[in-house]
Amino acid sequence: MKLRKHVVGAVLAMCCALGPAAVAHAADLPPLSHSLSLQTPKSAPALKFKDIDGKTIDLAQLKGKVVLVNFWATWCPPCRREMPSMERLSQTFKGKPFVVLAVNVGENADTIEAFSSQLDITLTFPILLDTRSQGMRAWKVAGLPTTFLVDKQGRIVASAIGGREFDHPEIVRAVRGLLGK
Helix, strand or coil: CHHHHHHHHHHHHHHHHHHHHHHCCHHHCCCCECCCEEEEEEECCCCEEEECCCCEEEHHHHCCCEEEEEEECCCCHHHHHHHHHHHHHHHHCCCCCEEEEEEEECCCHHHHHHHHHCCCCCCCCCEEEECCCHHHHHCCCCCCCEEEEECCCCEEEEEEECCECCCCHHHHHHHHHHHCC
């Protein structure tokens, strides 16, 4: 019952944050944005979850890498739409100190794998399971999708609420700048 209360509260918060687009069909949604809002760097909250393969991923162990942290759910149309571009961004920086972490909120591995199998591409970045919305609360996520860009020192330097086109040149430049290249 406690989990249901958190999930219902999270869904309401997301729908309020995203408005009617949260329940629209993908064809009815506005274009994905191509920017992240820069902010004064602040320490990223803890983030430690198992991925869909059961491997524990800890953000603290990723210091020295630039990390894109994306909170999402399969029922969220903008979340679904941005996944392919997130994979393309991940591939753009393959072999560099860059990691994409997709933090799924409130769903199980079977649901995520069913969604992933419908995509035209294979997602190669870790998908973490935040089944009790603990990470969502710690990171003060107000709506889905919400994305944070974490620098090599483990500080949040940019964020965005709503869908993004992650392989847009503006976002690629931001990541490249944090990588120092």
